[in-house]
Amino acid sequence: MNERVARLHRLRWHCRRALLELDLVFLRYWQRVGDDLDAGDEAALALLLEMEDHDLWELVSGRRETADPQLSGLVEQLRQV
Amino acid sequence: MKITQRTFDAVIVGAGGAGLRAALQLSESGLKTAVITKVFPTRSHTVAAQGGVAASLGNSEEDHWHWHMYDTVKGSDWLGDQDAIEFMCRKANEVVIELEHYGMPFDRTDAGKIYQRPFGGHMSNFGEKPVRRSCAAADRTGHAMLHALYQRNVRANTQFFVEWMALDLIRDADGEVLGVTALEMETGEIVAFQSKATIFATGGAGRIYYSSTNAFINTGDGLGMAARAGIPLEDMEFWQFHPTGVAGAGVLITEGVRGEGGILRNSAGERFMERYAPNAKDLASRDVVSRAMVTEINEGRGCGPNKDYVLLDITHLDPKVIMQRLPGIHEISIQFAGTDPIKEPIPVVPTCHYQMGGIPTNYSGQVVAPRGSSMSVAVPGFYAAGECACASVHGANRLGTNSLLDLLVFGKSAGETAVEDVRKSVKAHKPLPQEAIDRTLARINRLDTQKDGADVHQARLAMQRTMQNHCGVFRFADKLKEGVSKILDVQKDVERAEIRDKSQVFNTARIEALELENLIEVAVSTMISAEARKESRGAHVRDDAPDTPEHPNGRDDVNWLKHSLWFKEGNRLDYKSVKLTPLTVDTIELKKRAY
């Protein structure tokens, strides 16, 4: 199978989180982006998904900001979905 | 077909609080222990628990395990087994202090002891007044608990199989459990895990409902696997609903919002709780508030285009109070309800929160099922703990903070019993029956080759809507009856569900289809058990079993003081008696449940 598709599938599974809030945000995110991620988006998403769920939710819900320029675009996108 | 086989002393399915606590017991005893989990351990749903874990430590004021036991029996509406409840409440201090020693960062008093706060239903002196019994680590109790347990397991050499999905129980002709089949998500390979002890700790199945506070991972896989292997499911009609989930999303709005002065309103703007609970009003207990909300909706006073929710109004509160004392509510409301709660009320509905029933166990964590003339005989090699299990300590209704306690106490005791059993067994591992493995392969093959089948997403939605509309907070005889035939129809669709993507690597479509096969078992067992129970008790409230002097709260102890057992084969129901005799103290006698 195409390696990129496999990578995207893995990322999709990593969007299964412990908090319903995040599950819902990522559900909308995938509905919006489909498979339309470039290498930069992929890398940012992979990095973001390494975070602990409560920290990630604070970021996505706007209670915290990230100083990491690689993440800020994606975080903004997640806030809008 | 031959598949790869891996052999362990013990295999645990699930790496939430219950699974990690059980694994620790086994690994620290030197047994070769594997934990299989769909997601990384610290992404298990236990992370979502914020409120705390109950233990009568008495750090803030006098407390006693016997008072805790009384509250739990009463909370359960007398359906909880009193031996298991005594066991849990007596063990609470030990397991919480153990967790502290594992490095759990509990909040502390000035004197350095574990700080304790009050929580609904927990009282001192046999129901007299609220007591501080909940131990928390800020608002991240579940998260801190999982981290402490995970680190300890790594130290004890527990072997983790992360992103593996267990598919079926392997049971031989004698009924002995010999392990599980599981799918490695990364490769799509199916492997047999052979073990002398198999422990299920797969969590709840709250996703059977349309509106649920549970994350997507809660698909009741353990219950589905047990049911397919001929093990009954106990008390499945009992589901706890939280009154305030965001309509359409399910995300939980904490009780604290009403505590700070939030008001529930119907379509006329009326503060309707004044009619249902003139004293406590919006602060009445969860079940009272939920039922009032549903009554408003059913009688046409719901809000929105479909009149299917009510409003939680905090617009009269000082925005500063909202931002300071109710952190997170503002963000949740904007994200999931699309309203700014400072300016507009939040649409809410009663939302499925916790599963009281599950795989029947005793307080030693052994799975028990009827055999011969006895209703509770241990199934050799099989154990369960946590939300997937029914010990039964929560009976017809769980008290807040008792679930995290359940994970620790019964995770540990299931582990202890398994250690003893493995040590006692002199035999080598029994060979795995090929038929059991073939059943899994046939299931996967059916899914991969199905043509013109139902869409997984549509079938899941049909199941969730059927459960919500026919078996929700408030239940009606005719709706339940209709619900049974509807859910059996949905089941037929699920059995023919089709996936388009047949790839091997992290095929989420296949995983979701397999999860749906588990969810539907839970949904069917819930509907059938609920239709049959003709009384109201705890979370199971029927319109045709109202509060009368003869049957206070609609409870009928003469006919219904018994546990339901649903069997997949033929959708058969059986019943077993409630254990009213505790281990050492006197029975807590039947009374009307009133607060």
Ligand SMILES: Cc1cc2nc3c(=O)[nH]c(=O)nc-3n(C[C@H](O)[C@H](O)[C@H](O)COP(=O)(O)OP(=O)(O)OC[C@H]3O[C@@H](n4cnc5c(N)ncnc54)[C@H](O)[C@@H]3O)c2cc1C
């Ligand atoms: C929003 C929310 C707040 C809550 N707050 C509290 C609280 O404050 N106090 C309290 O006492 N209770 C609370 N509860 C309830 C409590 O959190 C849960 O009952 C409890 O965490 C369940 O733990 P568990 O170990 O049984 O399962 P989980 O933590 O759900 O873990 C299940 C594990 O099983 C694995 N798994 C499942 N199926 C498979 C499979 N087929 N193959 C492999 N692995 C599998 C998963 O990967 C996971 O690791 C709350 C619940 C919710 C929803």
